Amino acid sequence: MTRCVILLLAASLLPAQTGWWNTEPIRWVQTNLREVDAAMDTHRLVSQLAEMRANVVLMGMGGISAYYPTRVEFHYPSPYLPAGHDMFGEVVTEAHGRGIRVVGRYDLSKTQKAVYDAHPEWFFRKADGNPVIYNGLYSTCINGGYYRGQAMKILAEGLERYDVDGLFFNMFGNQSTDYSGAYVGLCHCDSCRTAYRKLYGREIPERADDDYRKFLLTSAREVSEAIGKLIREKRPKAGYFNYMQEYTDGIMSESNTAVRRPLPLWPYSASDNVNRALNSQPGKLPVDLNMQFVDFWWRFATVPRQEIALRMWQNIANGGALTFEVNGTLDLQDRQAYEAAKPIFRWVAANEKQFAGMRSAARVLLLAGPSSRGSDAYRGIFRLLTEEHIPFAVSENMEWLGQRQFDLVIATDWAPRGLQQYVEGGGHLLIASARPPEFAVTRAIATTPDVKGYVRVRDHGQFPSLADTDLLLLDGPFTMVEGDGAKSLSLVPPSMIGPPEKVHVDMRDTSTPAIVSRNMGRGSVVWLPWELGALYYRHSLPAHAGLFHGVVDGLYPQRQLKTNAHPLVEVTLMRQGGQTQIHLINLSGHSQTGYFSPVPMHEIRVELLGGFHKARALRGAMDLKVQMRGIYSEIVVPELRDYELVVLN
Numbered sequence: 001m002t003r004c005v006i007l008l009l010a011a012s013l014l015p016a017q018t019g020w021w022n023t024e025p026i027r028w029v030q031t032n033l034r035e036v037d038a039a040m041d042t043h044r045l046v047s048q049l050a051e052m053r054a055n056v057v058l059m060g061m062g063g064i065s066a067y068y069p070t071r072v073e074f075h076y077p078s079p080y081l082p083a084g085h086d087m088f089g090e091v092v093t094e095a096h097g098r099g100i101r102v103v104g105r106y107d108l109s110k111t112q113k114a115v116y117d118a119h120p121e122w123f124f125r126k127a128d129g130n131p132v133i134y135n136g137l138y139s140t141c142i143n144g145g146y147y148r149g150q151a152m153k154i155l156a157e158g159l160e161r162y163d164v165d166g167l168f169f170n171m172f173g174n175q176s177t178d179y180s181g182a183y184v185g186l187c188h189c190d191s192c193r194t195a196y197r198k199l200y201g202r203e204i205p206e207r208a209d210d211d212y213r214k215f216l217l218t219s220a221r222e223v224s225e226a227i228g229k230l231i232r233e234k235r236p237k238a239g240y241f242n243y244m245q246e247y248t249d250g251i252m253s254e255s256n257t258a259v260r261r262p263l264p265l266w267p268y269s270a271s272d273n274v275n276r277a278l279n280s281q282p283g284k285l286p287v288d289l290n291m292q293f294v295d296f297w298w299r300f301a302t303v304p305r306q307e308i309a310l311r312m313w314q315n316i317a318n319g320g321a322l323t324f325e326v327n328g329t330l331d332l333q334d335r336q337a338y339e340a341a342k343p344i345f346r347w348v349a350a351n352e353k354q355f356a357g358m359r360s361a362a363r364v365l366l367l368a369g370p371s372s373r374g375s376d377a378y379r380g381i382f383r384l385l386t387e388e389h390i391p392f393a394v395s396e397n398m399e400w401l402g403q404r405q406f407d408l409v410i411a412t413d414w415a416p417r418g419l420q421q422y423v424e425g426g427g428h429l430l431i432a433s434a435r436p437p438e439f440a441v442t443r444a445i446a447t448t449p450d451v452k453g454y455v456r457v458r459d460h461g462q463f464p465s466l467a468d469t470d471l472l473l474l475d476g477p478f479t480m481v482e483g484d485g486a487k488s489l490s491l492v493p494p495s496m497i498g499p500p501e502k503v504h505v506d507m508r509d510t511s512t513p514a515i516v517s518r519n520m521g522r523g524s525v526v527w528l529p530w531e532l533g534a535l536y537y538r539h540s541l542p543a544h545a546g547l548f549h550g551v552v553d554g555l556y557p558q559r560q561l562k563t564n565a566h567p568l569v570e571v572t573l574m575r576q577g578g579q580t581q582i583h584l585i586n587l588s589g590h591s592q593t594g595y596f597s598p599v600p601m602h603e604i605r606v607e608l609l610g611g612f613h614k615a616r617a618l619r620g621a622m623d624l625k626v627q628m629r630g631i632y633s634e635i636v637v638p639e640l641r642d643y644e645l646v647v648l649n
C-alpha cells in the first residue's frame with residue numbers, strides 16, 4: 001500500500017476546493033503509459049474508454065517522457081512519439097468530445113542523463129556521492145533545482161497548452177528504495193545537506209529517523225504547495241492529485257498486491273482506503289486505485305477478476321471514485337481484469353446519479369491513529385465492525401469533534417485528549433489497546449509487553465455471547481490498571497503448559513481488571529487494556545468476537561442497523577442526494593489467496609433506524625416492501641449476488 005505513498009501522519013485540514021471531482025460521479029481509468037505508447041491509436045483508446053463508460057482518464061503527460069512535442073529545456077518527448085503528432089493533445093480533444101475528463105500524469109522523480117550532465121546538483125546523491133540510476137534514468141532530488149524550478153517550467157507549458165481537467169504526480173519525494181526493491185538510502189546532495197544542517201545542526205543520518213522523515217515530508221509539502229499554486233493559477237478548474245493530502249483535491253491510495261507481502265490478504269483494502277479518505281478529509285475525492293497487476297515484476301499478469309470486482313464495489317459503497325488501473329493501453333495481454341471491470345463501469349454509469357457527492361451516514365467512528373494503517377489491532381476491529389454489520393466511519397484525525405455526531409467511538413492505538421470532551425458531552429468510547437489514553441480513565445500501573453495468559457469471564461450476564469466460555473486467550477501486551485476485575489473480566493497470568501500432567505495446575509485467578517468501565521460527564525468509556533483487535537485479526541476466535549459484541553451492546557444498545565446477513569456480507573450506510581443508501585457486498589468468494597464468484601445469498605433482512613416509506617434494490621431492479629418494526633424500517637433483499645444497492649426514501 002505504501003510503496004509509492006508518503007504517509008502523512010497528522011495532516012492539517014485545509015478548506016477543500018469544489019470542482020468536478022466532488023460534484024460529479026467519477027469512473028476513473030488510469031493507464032500507466034509506456035514510452036512506446038506515444039505512438040498509440042488515440043481514437044481507439046478513447047473509444048474503448050467511452051465503450052466501458054469511463055468518464056475520467058488518468059494518463060501520461062510528461063516528466064520522464066512527454067507525450068506531446070514539448071519545447072521546454074530538459075524535458076523530452078518520448079522517442080516513439082511520431083513526428084508531427086501530439087498524442088496527448090489528440091486524446092484531450094477527442095476525450096472531451098465524448099464527455100471524458102483527462103488528468104495528466106507526471107513523474108518528476110527521474111529524468112535523463114543529459115539533464116544530470118548539465119545540472120548534477122539537481123539530483124539525488126547517495127551517501128557515497130554517486131547518483132541513483134535505474135534503467136538509465138537519474139533520480140532527481142525533491143530539494144534540488146529540478147523539482148524547485150525546472151519542473152515548474154515543464155508544468156507551466158503543459159497547463160498553458162492543454163485544457164486538462166487535472167494533474168497527477170507519481171513518486172513524490174526521494175524514495176529510498178528503487179523499483180527492484182534495492183535500498184539506495186537517503187539523499188546527500190548539497191541542497192539536502194545544507195537545509196538539514198540548518199534545521200538540525202548535524203549531518204544527514206545513515207538511515208531515516210523521525211527528524212529525517214519530518215524533513216523529507218516538509219520538503220515534499222513545499223513542492224506540493226508550489227505545484228498546487230501553479231495549477232490554480234494556470235487552470236483554476238483543474239484538480240490536483242498526488243499521494244499527499246495537503247493542497248490536493250483528491251486523496252489517492254492503492255489497492256494492490258505484492259508477492260512478498262505477508263499473508264493474509266486484506267480483502268477490505270478498498271473499503272479501508274476509501275472510508276478513511278472520505279471521513280478524514282471530507283470534501284476531497286477518495287481515489288483508491290484498483291491496481292490490476294500482481295507485482296512490479298509482472299505488470300502484465302492480472303490479479304483474480306473477482307478481486308478487481310470486489311475493490312470496485314467497495315470503492316462505490318464507501319463513497320469513492322470507481323477505479324481501474326492498467327499498464328500501457330487497453331489492448332492488454334491479460335484481459336481478465338479489464339473484462340471484469342467493463343460491466344461494472346457500465347452498471348455504475350447507468351445508475352450514476354446515485355454516486356455523486358456521497359457521504360457516510362454511519363453513527364460509529366473507528367479512530368485510526370498514526371500507527372493504525374495495516375496494523376493488526378486496527379484491522380481486527382475493522383473486521384469485527386464489518387462482520388457485526390455496524391456501519392462505521394474511519395477517521396485519522398479529530399476534526400469531526402463538534403462537527404459530526406457519533407454514538408460510539410472506538411480507538412485501537414491512539415486515544416487522544418479530545419476524546420474526553422466527546423465523552424463528557426454524552427459520547428460513548430471503547431478503547432481496545434494496551435496503550436493508555438491521553439486522558440485519565442483510570443491509573444495505569446505498568447504495561448507488560450508479552451503476556452501469554454487468559455482473561456477470565458466473571459460475569460456471564462454481562463456478556464451473553466460468552467455463555468460457553470470462561471476463558472479468553474490473551475497474547476501480547478497487557479496494561480495493569482487500578483480497579484477490581486473480580487466482578488467482570490480479570491487477568492489470569494501465565495501458568496505451566498507442559499507436560500500435560502502439569503498443564504495449568506498452578507493457574508491462579510487475580511482481581512486485576514481486564515476491563516475498566518467509567519462514566520464521565522454525560523457519557524461513558526470502556527477500556528480493554530490489551531489488544532482485542534490484534535488477537536481477533538490473527539485468530540478470528542469467536543470468544544473475542546463475543547466479547548466485542550457484548551461490550552458494544554453495553555455502550556451502544558440502539559444500533560443504527562440490524563440484519564441477519566452472513567458475516568461475509570459487508571454493509572455500508574450512506575447519504576446521497578437526500579436519500580439513504582444501504583450497500584451490500586458479498587465477500588463469500590474470498591478464501592486464502594483466492595477470489596471466486598461469491599455464493600448467492602437470499603432473504604437478507606435489514607432493519608434500519610428511522611421511518612422510510614420507499615425502498616428500491618437497484619441491482620436487482622425491484623421495489624422492496626418497507627415494514628415498520630417499532631422505530632426501525634425493515635426491508636428484505638431477496639437475493640444478493642455480488643453487490644446490491646438499496647435506496648430508501
Ligand SMILES: [Zn+2]
Pocket residue numbers: 123124125141142143144187188189190191192193
Ligand atoms: Zn537531495
